[in-house]
Amino acid sequence: MKVMASNNIISLKHVYFTYPNSKRPALSDINLDIKRGSWTSIIGHNGSGKSTITRLINGLLLPDENQNTYIVVDNQELSDDTVWNIRDKVGIVFQNPDNQFVGATVADDVAFGLENRGIEHNEMKTRVVKALEEVGMTEYATAEPSNLSGGQKQRVAIAGILAIRPKVIILDEATAMLDPNGRESILRLVKHMKERDNLTVISITHDVNESIELADNVVVVNDGKILATGDPIKVFENQAMINEIGLEEPFIFELKNKLIKAGINIPLEIDTEEKLVNYLCQLNS
Amino acid sequence: MDPRGKLLATIFFVCIIFLANNWLSYSIICLFSLLAVWATKLKPKVFWDGVKPLIGLIFFTSLLQLFFTSGGEVYWKWWIFTCSSYGITNAVYIFIRFTLIILISTVMTVTTMPLEIADAMEWILTPLKIFKVPVDKIALVMSIALRFVPTLFDETFKIMNAQRSRGADFNNGGLIKRAKAIAPLLVPLFINSLQTAVDLSTAMEARGYRGSEGRTRYRVLNWSKYDLYNLGYFVILTVLLLIFRTH
Amino acid sequence: GEELRKLVLLGIIVAIKIILSQFSFGPAMVKVGLGFIGSVMLGYLFGPIWGAVGGGISDLISSAIFGNQGGFFIGFTLTAMAAPLIYGLFFYKKPVEIWRIIVSTILVTIIVNIAMNTLWVSLLYGVDLKVALIQRIPKEAIVPWIQMVVIYFVLQALSRVKIKK
Amino acid sequence: MSIKFNNVSYIYSPGSPLEKKGLDDVNFEIKDNSFVTIIGHTGSGKSTLMQHFNALLKPSSGSIEIAGKVITPETKNKNLKELRKHVSIVFQFPEAQLFEDTVIDDIAFGPKNFGYSEKKAKDVAKEWLEKVGLDPEIGNKSPFELSGGQMRRVAIAGVMAYQPDILCLDEPAAGLDPQARKQMMNLFVEYQKAGHTVILVTHNMDDVAQYADDVLVMEHGKLIKHDIPKNIFADRTWVKKHYLNEPTASMFAAYLTDYNFDENPLTIDKLVDEIKSNLRK
Numbered sequence: 001m002k003v004m005a006s007n008n009i010i011s012l013k014h015v016y017f018t019y020p021n022s023k024r025p026a027l028s029d030i031n032l033d034i035k036r037g038s039w040t041s042i043i044g045h046n047g048s049g050k051s052t053i054t055r056l057i058n059g060l061l062l063p064d065e066n067q068n069t070y071i072v073v074d075n076q077e078l079s080d081d082t083v084w085n086i087r088d089k090v091g092i093v094f095q096n097p098d099n100q101f102v103g104a105t106v107a108d109d110v111a112f113g114l115e116n117r118g119i120e121h122n123e124m125k126t127r128v129v130k131a132l133e134e135v136g137m138t139e140y141a142t143a144e145p146s147n148l149s150g151g152q153k154q155r156v157a158i159a160g161i162l163a164i165r166p167k168v169i170i171l172d173e174a175t176a177m178l179d180p181n182g183r184e185s186i187l188r189l190v191k192h193m194k195e196r197d198n199l200t201v202i203s204i205t206h207d208v209n210e211s212i213e214l215a216d217n218v219v220v221v222n223d224g225k226i227l228a229t230g231d232p233i234k235v236f237e238n239q240a241m242i243n244e245i246g247l248e249e250p251f252i253f254e255l256k257n258k259l260i261k262a263g264i265n266i267p268l269e270i271d272t273e274e275k276l277v278n279y280l281c282q283l284n285s
Numbered sequence: 286m287d288p289r290g291k292l293l294a295t296i297f298f299v300c301i302i303f304l305a306n307n308w309l310s311y312s313i314i315c316l317f318s319l320l321a322v323w324a325t326k327l328k329p330k331v332f333w334d335g336v337k338p339l340i341g342l343i344f345f346t347s348l349l350q351l352f353f354t355s356g357g358e359v360y361w362k363w364w365i366f367t368c369s370s371y372g373i374t375n376a377v378y379i380f381i382r383f384t385l386i387i388l389i390s391t392v393m394t395v396t397t398m399p400l401e402i403a404d405a406m407e408w409i410l411t412p413l414k415i416f417k418v419p420v421d422k423i424a425l426v427m428s429i430a431l432r433f434v435p436t437l438f439d440e441t442f443k444i445m446n447a448q449r450s451r452g453a454d455f456n457n458g459g460l461i462k463r464a465k466a467i468a469p470l471l472v473p474l475f476i477n478s479l480q481t482a483v484d485l486s487t488a489m490e491a492r493g494y495r496g497s498e499g500r501t502r503y504r505v506l507n508w509s510k511y512d513l514y515n516l517g518y519f520v521i522l523t524v525l526l527l528i529f530r531t532h
Numbered sequence: 533g534e535e536l537r538k539l540v541l542l543g544i545i546v547a548i549k550i551i552l553s554q555f556s557f558g559p560a561m562v563k564v565g566l567g568f569i570g571s572v573m574l575g576y577l578f579g580p581i582w583g584a585v586g587g588g589i590s591d592l593i594s595s596a597i598f599g600n601q602g603g604f605f606i607g608f609t610l611t612a613m614a615a616p617l618i619y620g621l622f623f624y625k626k627p628v629e630i631w632r633i634i635v636s637t638i639l640v641t642i643i644v645n646i647a648m649n650t651l652w653v654s655l656l657y658g659v660d661l662k663v664a665l666i667q668r669i670p671k672e673a674i675v676p677w678i679q680m681v682v683i684y685f686v687l688q689a690l691s692r693v694k695i696k697k
Numbered sequence: 698m699s700i701k702f703n704n705v706s707y708i709y710s711p712g713s714p715l716e717k718k719g720l721d722d723v724n725f726e727i728k729d730n731s732f733v734t735i736i737g738h739t740g741s742g743k744s745t746l747m748q749h750f751n752a753l754l755k756p757s758s759g760s761i762e763i764a765g766k767v768i769t770p771e772t773k774n775k776n777l778k779e780l781r782k783h784v785s786i787v788f789q790f791p792e793a794q795l796f797e798d799t800v801i802d803d804i805a806f807g808p809k810n811f812g813y814s815e816k817k818a819k820d821v822a823k824e825w826l827e828k829v830g831l832d833p834e835i836g837n838k839s840p841f842e843l844s845g846g847q848m849r850r851v852a853i854a855g856v857m858a859y860q861p862d863i864l865c866l867d868e869p870a871a872g873l874d875p876q877a878r879k880q881m882m883n884l885f886v887e888y889q890k891a892g893h894t895v896i897l898v899t900h901n902m903d904d905v906a907q908y909a910d911d912v913l914v915m916e917h918g919k920l921i922k923h924d925i926p927k928n929i930f931a932d933r934t935w936v937k938k939h940y941l942n943e944p945t946a947s948m949f950a951a952y953l954t955d956y957n958f959d960e961n962p963l964t965i966d967k968l969v970d971e972i973k974s975n976l977r978k
Binding site for chain 2: 774775778785786795796806807855856
């Protein structure tokens, strides 16, 4: 398979994956293109297969053998030879803050990825300091993980990734175990870093409101298959599908529908919070 | 000071304490130990806390030694117990030795972070590589154990509280009942460990861990002039002990 | 891969052993520390060799964290290695049987707790072997029987979990 | 069963360098059979407060009247079982407490500890397995074969099965997907309606708005407000000042600057009503 340079930083074609000891594939025929510099939400309920996709992207899991299958990351096809290269480019923040913290202190943990790559000591020190600064954890450099909140641990995880200077950051339900303040600050941080360094973000989540707010593109996964993909607002308008796969209806659509039911006429093209606020204000003037 | 120097000194101290065998040499080693304690500039309470939990054991051992040692002038004898001059000196020596070893280990632990001590231990183990001992793997296991002790402590108390809420009782009841009460604590801890091991090893691989080859280290140990002073201190102590002990 | 996961799990079980050894039950005279459960887990899960390695590491790390009550002394590290080694010989990939529990516990008591530890105490503090032995015997005559009961329930619980995984 | 805290303070590791105030002179009373929520950001003392409800922690000073018992600093650790039967806590991520061979045995663990016969314990276990919305068939499975969401329900059933008069829950829906979350909240509401008190520690202000009769707001170990939801969220500047969030509906309402709201709408239905009545004028 020849790989051509393209706008897509990640491409998955005809990807199937079956866990050992399982008869049914966890993923079947996944085709997915992710644009460089975009924010993509992969959304679906627990057990839909969405986390499996991320593990395939950086070779933590290998897809079922299949001639047509290929996974390309930043113009390199994923194989035994390229997997470590690809892991330099793709950083993952996992769900459980405690179970991905390797170092005994914050600074040690940030350095872990650098140590693995044999980065020279002075360079390592500079990068650790800088990464901690970027995530606002400088004053905690010598703190132990058991004295940090979940949100702080996730910041450290992000610092550990930034220190490697990746091109893609995957948030694998990285905010699911955090309180709302922690969640918001992590998302704000990732958004800032994405814009500054032109990173590509893939966020696995079941928070539809997060996708609407931040994502350029949403991929809905159910039962190991991609159900829909596209602009979040357009995708979530399909209320029947949202309900069927057990996701929450975005607040804005729920409100709109309830207003219509209450006899207030809201035009179809009103599909964002901003538009709804403006429209309602107009009505009342 | 470099933790390696401190660790070596602590181990060395345990060896040379045996050079002391009369009142003068014991006085010298006491003086040197107290100087080391003083040099930490920590409150005496810190050291008292180190000795306190063992004080009963120290007394008990010394007493046993006192009553079971014969020789010298016998002051008192009853059944299998004797109290002799030899026994008294012996008991006092043991008391001093016990206390000093604890004091010096305490100096080590209160002035050095566990992480540094672990680094120093790894360094001491390095020569074992010649015998094909997988020192890298041991180092990895050490660092993970060190990392998870505080986390799992919290986890243990959380599980205990959760089971207490469900009416479990860890502190009362007969032997069988208490032995059975281990399961509601141990099984969740174990299950949690299996999950953590899967998650953590996945995260480590995702972060580019591929064994110890080609790895660099963030944490480096550096010898300093203080380590030289430390060395000198122990050389002087050893020489003095050698001179003043009974030959 | 598999190897890394095993080492990580070993590190975590070592941490559990360190934590368990901070707990104890029973009256002061025959206080039963729970550290032996950690040794049983190490032997049962990782076999005699890696179990022994884990036991040694647990001694090193707990002295790094809590300070070692006997000073940094290689003898106690060997003691910490010997117990999981013996348990590993009897429990690793073996069915849970009463005789294994009884024999292994008695061996650990005699070889590790009585012989080795007495030797270390006498070496380290210069105590008479006889004295060190007298001090230890009453406790070692009672505690192993309690340990056997606990080990039985621990292995029961652990073996159930393993089948499911 | 009402709950009364009288000048309760709690100090972590007293006398050590790590000494820290967990609770600071907390006073309140909760009526029987109410749905209470405790809010406040991480580290504000919510969990510490909750662990006082069944004497997992005992006050350093002050006293607590709960379920016919008075807990003071002198209360002995023995004989607390009776209290814990009446007042039980479901901790965050309670699936971490499962340990038995089968789902049924695990649910029956609590009831057995509290004196149910073997048979009765299994009966209530089966009953609650279904009440939390699980298939009775999984009763004989190992709890460790289940999905995360199912394990959570089993753990919660294990506490509800002996029907404590006061059920305390710490973020019971954290990490669940939205549908599972809704089912879980309904379960608690029904439990409260059946004549129990439910105390919920939560960060979700929509849940507070929708379900709570009574809200306790914690900050730095102090109880800084105790009121009904309407009054808690009435003063927007106060809410902001204490780094609390608002319910989604009230946040939306804040954007509708030229609307007149009789009261700050906390739920989506209230919001729709208010918009409607504004437009009618």
